[in-house]
Amino acid sequence: MSGTGVIAGGHGRVGSVLSGLAVIVGCVLFLGGFGWGAVAYQPYTVPSESMSPSILPGDRVLAERIDGSKVRRGDVVVFADKTWGEATMLKRVVAVGGDTVACCDAQGRLTVNGEPVEEPYLRNQDKASPTDFSAEIPEGKLFLLGDERMGSLDSREHLQEAGHGAVSRDDVSARVDAVVWPLPGGFVERPQGFVALPGGVSQPGPVKLIFAAIVSGALLILGGAAYGPLARRFGRRKASTARDRVTTHA
Structure with missing residues (x-):
């Protein structure tokens, strides 16, 4: 049980680092895309x-x-x-x-x-x-x-x-x-x-590149932000399943 906990904890830390990195990269792409667009383009009605x-x-x-x-x-x-x-x-x-x-x-x-x-x-x-x-x-x-x-x-x-x-x-x-x-x-x-x-x-x-940067950035931000709640929910479900198995075997 303790070995499993160490492995799960290690995976959780790696996932947290990767999700944080995804949010950072996403912010750079998202804000950079808007900044690039503001410099390169003018809106017109x-x-x-x-x-x-x-x-x-x-x-x-x-x-x-x-x-x-x-x-x-x-x-x-x-x-x-x-x-x-x-x-x-x-x-x-x-x-x-x-x-x-x-x-x-x-x-x-x-x-x-x-x-x-x-x-x-x-x-x-x-x-x-x-x-x-x-x-x-x-x-x-x-x-x-x-x-x-x-x-x-x-x-x-x-x-x-x-x-x-x-x-x-x-x-x-x-x-x-x-x-x-x-x-x-x-x-x-x-x-x-x-x-x-x-x-x-x-x-x-460069308008297509700008749109691609903004959309990619938004997806990375949403994906990175969603990782934490999903990982915790999955972790609780996995822990509950493990307890049920222990109780059954007991």
Whole structure:
């Protein structure tokens, strides 16, 4: 009996050490994930339907803080431009400096440098824009459209201005990576229609790693905290079973 008690006690001490270590590591991952997210991302609440159905009005998104030079075609960006009223807006980049963007070809698609672009995120698949347009984008500029092409106020509304409705890369403050509210949310994937164009598409930010760190940390904290009560309950049950066996044999 005494030997069994020593072994059980040894196992209990090891379990306690491991559970404490799990809680510590969990706290580091959990708090570190939130800290990393706060530094790398800015939250933004979408005010309008201009990005529907990809991102809906009232959605809470996480936008990675980036330099405008990192923006690629297909990115959904947060920006503010004085010629657009200086309000913070959210639109999709469909062309960059040096591109010629036009709509629409015989199949109703957007074209960039003469190449048709498939846009499966559009609600109306019949035509990429209800109005035809064409623009040459100056270097250092971005041509931006909302995914709700029927009602979005975007670069098409500013075609007669200098720069043909494009905004400066310097006006971009962030790139959207995820919708976090309402639940279950989801990640904003890079559209494949722009992959074949020069420069390709951008790589996602660290949002998936951040979510993984937070979730893993929470699970470790819960698991480590639950070990003590479960171990004590199991220990009491085991001790009770052992006493019953002794009494039976007696």
